[in-house]
Amino acid sequence: MKTPKTLFLTWQDPISRYWFPIGRVTFDGSTYQFVYTKGVKEAEEKSAFKPLSSFPRLDEVYTSTQLFPVFANRLMSRSRPDYQRFIEWLNIPNDENDPITILARSAGERETDTLAVFPCPEIDERGQYHLYFFSHGLRHLPSSAIERINQLESGEKLWLAHEFQNPYDSQALILNTEDHYFVGYCPRYLLAEIFELLRHNSNLDVQVERVNKPPTPLQFRLLCKMSVDVVDDFRPFSSSQYNPLAESMNFRFFST
Template identity: 60%
Template sequence: MTHTLFLAWQEPKSRSWFPIGRLTFDGGQYKFVYINGAQDAQQEHGFQPLHSFPELTKEYTSVELFPLFANRLMRPSRPDYEAYVEWMNIPQHQDDPIAILSRNGGRKATDTFEMFPCPEPDAHGFYHIHFFSHGLRHLPECSVNRIGELQPNEQLYLANEFQNPYDSRALTLCTLDHHILGYCPRYLAADALDLLRENPKLIHVHAERVNPAPTPLQFRLLCNMTAEWPQDFRPFSGREYQPIALDSQLQANAIM
C-alpha cells in the first residue's frame, strides 16, 4: 500500500496556504514531486523551489526519508519521545515516520510548511482523518478550559465562518453548548464544506484525545473525523494537487 502526504506552504505576509508537493512511500522507496499548487504559489507570491528539491518538474526518489521531512521528526532517543507519541495517540510500534508526520503535520517554528495525509477509505467506504485543532492560540482562555472538560469521544460540530475576512471557507469546531474549540485544518475545509452542503450527516467529528497542560497548544486537542464520501469522490483530487512532473510529461508526449 502506498501512503501519500502533501506538503503545504504558507506565504508569510498574506498568510495564504498553497499545497506545493506530494510525498509518497510504498514500503521501500520514498518519492517527492511538486504539484500544480507550487506553480500557483510561484506566480502569485514568488515561491521558490526548495533547496532539497531545486527542479519543479523532476521526480525525486530515495530509499531513506528525505532530510527535509526527517528533520521534522523527534528523535526516539529523546526522553520525552514516548509522551510525544502518546499525544498523537499512535498505537505502540506503529510510530513510523509517515504515521508521525500524518499526525503532527511536520510543523516547525523555523518555517511555514505543513504536511497532511491523503486519506484512503476503509472496507466500508468511510474515511477516517485525524487532526489537531488549529488556531487555539487565538481563542480566549474559556475555550481552552472547555477543551479540558471534553468527554471521551464527545461529538464536535463544524460551523462555516462564511464572513471570515481571511477565509470564507473556514470551519470552526464547536461543542453542543456553543464553545468554539479551534478550527478544522484549512486543507480539509474545502472538501468538508462541499459535503456538509450536500448532506450534513455525511461527516462526524469527535474529540479523540485531550492532552492537558503543559502540552503545547498545537497538540492539545486531537480530533477524529469520519466522512462518508460518495463513490465517485476522491479527496485532494483538484488540479492544484496534480503533479507538475506528470503534466510536463503529458505535454511532451503530446508534442511528440
C-alpha cells in the same frame, strides 16, 4: 490502523497567509518519492513561490531510500525524553516507528518555516474516509474555552460552523461543542478540501479523538477525527492541484 502511504506538502504564503498544496511524498515500503503537484503553479503565480532548495526542479521526480530531510527534520528525535509522551499525544501505538504515520498525525509543522503535511485518507472497511487533525488557534481562546477543551471526552461530537465574517479568512471553519463552546479552528490548509467534501456529502462527522491534558502544549491539546462516507466516485484530494506536475518522468535519485 492503516499506515498512510501518501503525504501532501503544503506551503503558506508569509504575506497573504494563504496555503497552497505544492507537493506529494509517497512510500512504497522501500523507496520514498517526491513530486511537485500542480498546486505549485498557483503558488508561483499568486505568491511568487520559489522551489525548495531540496527539490530545485519542479518537473522532476525525486527518489530516495531514506526519508527526505525536509520531512525527516519534522520528526521528533527518539532520543528525546518526551518522545514516548509525544507518540501518546498523537494517539498512535507506542511502538509505532513509521515516519509517514507520525508525520500524517502531527502535520510536521514548525514555528521556523511555512510548511505542513497532511495525509491522503484511505477508505476503511465501513466505506468511510477519516482525517485527523489538531484544533488550531487555541492560544487565542479565553481560559473558559481551554477549560472546556480539557473536559472533553473521546467520541464527543463537535460541530463545524463557517465563520464567513472572519476578517483574516472568510473560509474559516470553527469547531463548537454541543453546549456552544468555541474550541478552535480546522487547519487552514484543509479548508478547501473540507468545503469540497461538504459539497459532495453533507454527512460529515467530527468527533474528539483525544484530549491531551495540561501541561501538553496547546498545539497538541485537542486531536479531532473527521469522518465522511464515500459517495459515488468522489475521492478527496484528487483535484488537479494534488496531481503530479511532472508529465515526463524525469527521475533524480536523492542522496542523503
